[in-house]
Amino acid sequence: MDTTVNGEPATAPDPDAPAAGLIREGLGLTGTKVACGQGVCGACTVLVDGEPAASCLLPCSALEGRSVTTVEGLGGDHPVQRAFAAHDALQCGFCTPGFVVEAAAFTDRWRAEHGDTAPGRDEIADALAGHLCRCGAYQGIYAAVAAACTGAFDEDTGAEPPRAEAAEKVTGRARYATDSYPEGYWEAVLVRSPVPHARVRSVDTGALAGLGAVHTDLLGEDRTVRYTGRPVLAVAAPTRAAARAAAAAVRIDYEELPAALDTEQAGKPGAPQVYPDAKARRAAPSSNEAAAVPARWQGNVRGPAGLGFRRGTAVRRINEAHARGDRLLFAAEFSTAVQVHTPLEPHACTARWDGGELYVEASTQTVDGLARAAAQRWGLPLDRVHVRAHHVGGGFGAKAGLGLETVAAVELARLAGAPVRLVFDRAEELSDAGNRPGTRTRLAMLAGADGGLSALTVDSWGDGGVSIGSSTAAMAMLLYGRSPRRVRDHDVVTNRPPGSPFRGPNGAPMAWALEQAVDELADRLGEDPIALRRRWDGNPKRRALYDTAAALPLWRERPRGPQTGRFRRGVGVAASNWPYLLDPSARVELAVEDGRVVARTATQDIGTGVRTVIARVVREELGLEADQVRVETGDSGPVPGPGAFGSRSTTSVGPAARDAARSLAAELAGRGAGGAPVTREALKSAEGLRVTGRRTRDRRGPLTPAVNGGVVAVGRGLAGALHVMEVEVDTLLGSVRPLRCWAGVASGRIYAERPARNQAEGGVVQGIGYALFEQRVTDPATGAVLTDNLEDYRIPGIGDVPDIDVHFHREGWEHVPGGGVGLGEVTTVGVAASVANAVRAATGWRPLDLPITPARLLAGIG
């Protein structure tokens, strides 16, 4: 079977194999990504005789005699590639090649038919409907495609792109862990439990030696599987087909146990026990970043873990208000669905051993943390462990620490004596790679006769499968001053896959309930919802956001009162806040190499723009041009850097980079080479100079000492956000369409404007997914995840997002060096609640359960 790829002849050995495999492995053109394998996400899009096609579903036989163009074949200077870079139409970059290829074909066609005019949002959305961007960079994509169509990027403008690694990402050169196919590598697959609860009596791997495969056990001491899909062992063989055959040859004897497969059943007396005794309970995984607060267990229910201010007063006031039928008491039960992180790059690791040194290339949010954990687990000095993640295709919390994919690949690599590659398929990624636990939350909120917040009680039950540590109710401690409140958290464990931290863990489900309750009381008090929040919210930084939002035409001119037509519009608002975390151990090293300044730190860019942050700080401090600074992140090493979680990367490395740059300038000045701005001659004279900057201390220091090995401290102050969302509700067919969103963010100084804006836009997009579409569904009989593909697990597409206007309030963080803190999480926490309040404004119906599906909406509005 002969074809042409990017102008070169190519031959496919297997006509039935998907073209994506030929392109990536056979030809080494790894710019073409495989993310869903089902033709849904578009990451694998290539042009076949100029027409976009999903190469994961295209048999090689269909390429016979045809001409294929991949992202590499576009050459890097297609107007669409320039426009994507200039408009920062990307974050992690994993979906970018697919978008770029499709958009290039669309742009060429559009211009041929319409000349150099900008298409509208609908035309662009129609053209790119077969692509998904989990980071939510759609705002930039709209702008980039429209601009490319006008001819604005026909010539190289010479302008520097707003993101340091933009060129690599728009050309497909950016290399991810899933692009690693080292010489002589073996492929690994996991053998997973087909039953939800069982003791594993025996594992017979006798057939493996004959098949040339190796295996490693993943079950642990108690030999018990507690959910369908739990990995039991991993096997590796020289090819994926051989590994699959070997996996199928393993015989496992399961002694099945009764299972608890939903929270309702699990909470009943006499329900099957997920954890039979204290020892098993102690080993339960946590869905949270911190260890779970100790709490009592009753069967499958753990808790309560309680917090509060004047708890007795709060409860008494609520009870009395209930008894007297006080209409300023709002009480309701809310629920949220399990949300799955769904990074487009799945969990992946390639591991190899070489002379007692361990080399790991992983899709990870924590190169440094992973190296430390690996060193500890395999008893190695830290300098013998080398973790690499130069580009990471999204994480959102699911890729922190030493993942099972790495454990398996490292063990198997030792046994195989070869590099071992383990990449989750989409079904694994959507089933057992972490999730945001579901919740059921009973909330009662009382306003006093004076219009103040009189009392609040919250009881929340987390639905994290076998994991514990839900602290949704606890997040209600962070907003609206110190008025009386009692908040209590529980877990209801079931025989289903464990949760893990997900962007704004616990905050998003809390905001869903809390911000709707505030809205409801504003309504009952007859007060503007922004004005009420401004009154109740003691946070001065967010107060500035309220003032700006209240003056927006989007808010002032919103429709009010009952509507009658089929399509109804509403505008809703929700506030959020988030703890300020930092990594006090973060360092940035600057070295003068080849006349340039090279910045190094063991952090990684998962799409957040941390490379760009470091580059900006160094350039600004030293007065350097773009070509004089290179940032090398994504390698573990002697310069510790933060993991990409807890919204703390920027505020940790920014000041460290500044500290390093100032040291470098001082050193140069000391050598008589002048300080900042640094001349090219000065750099040339300082070849080999090396300095390290530290994360300088906040004024008055952090609130808490650093924990988790010194890498996480809680700082003073809370980051804030306010979302004003406009939706259009189709009251006939039940869909909700977000039209416009104003996202106000109070996280202080912005280090890199466009990437920060992009991240805030992505927070809105993910919040809309949470609000309207996303819902993991499990089979009631087996607990197996049914939404294990991107068709059934629905994340927002380009046509589902509003026009987003991000506003930064840049003051209020003067006690933090650099003047700014993270915004990754606070920008998504309240989004779903703003959608709910907008739906309520449009229809009069308040959605209590997530997601707001058409079926629920139609039932709700009656």
Added chain:
Amino acid sequence: MSAPTDVAAAAALLERGGEARAGGTDVMARAATGAAAGPFTDLGRVAGLRGIEWDAEGAARIGATTTVARIAADPALREAYPALTATAAALATPQIRAVGTIGGNLLQRNRCWYFRNPAFSCHQDGGEGCPAREGDHRHGTVFDTSPCVAPHPSSLAAALLVYGARVEAVRSGETSVLPVADLYDPADGARDHVLAAGDLLTAVLLPPPAAGETAAYRRATARSRAEWPMVEAVARVVRDGGRVVSAAVAAGGVARAPVRLPEVEAALVGGAADPSAAAEAVAGLPGRCSPLPGTRYKAALLRDTVRDVLERALA
């Protein structure tokens, strides 16, 4: 893989077993999970299966491997069969429409998340029982006519129903023609169409177009694009002056086969060709449904989607 270049050779290859493959968008997705084992007979080089022909009376013959994108964009088809082209333009995604074919669309397997999951077995893959019926069947049928509860996924079939289209197939060396309506058996829980493994669907035959036709296609989805519909509906109205002379209405996402809705059609014929006629015509639809516990929402949604499509077709 075999790649014949004429219909007879393709039919002969298919008789030996395996599956035909045109765009491959359904076959390859199932092959990835082991649900389609091959061998595959590629139809891409069979010239006689591709393209659109018109006879002297203005009736179209659409070759089975004509792509959905080609159908959506064909000006003559749009003029003659607007309900068909509107449906073609609305389904799936641009990349799928570019390679997916009309034959493949008609003969694709259902999208049930149990059937597509290799961990489960059911009527559809040679096993017993229906895990969806007992389990989570929120995307299932609302007309319960078969042991299987997966709705038929072909949008184009619904559109072809409103035209009374037929399909041409080579079966055991003989060419036969059957109405699209007979391509599916709503009582069959084991198969998604009635063609046997060795049969080759070669073309779709449309009757000559009617004058004065207006048509529309609508689907109810949560997201704006690229989602299998909860319910879809297609309507075709022929009017004379202000009166509806004939009406054809079909729905998908609701039954084991795409269905015509004769009661709705009857209520429209002879009445005013005006959007205000839609609401009354569809009022009885929920009562004719036989929903499953998890698909009750579809009874009203069917009514309202059909109402929406009629309001557009009658506008």
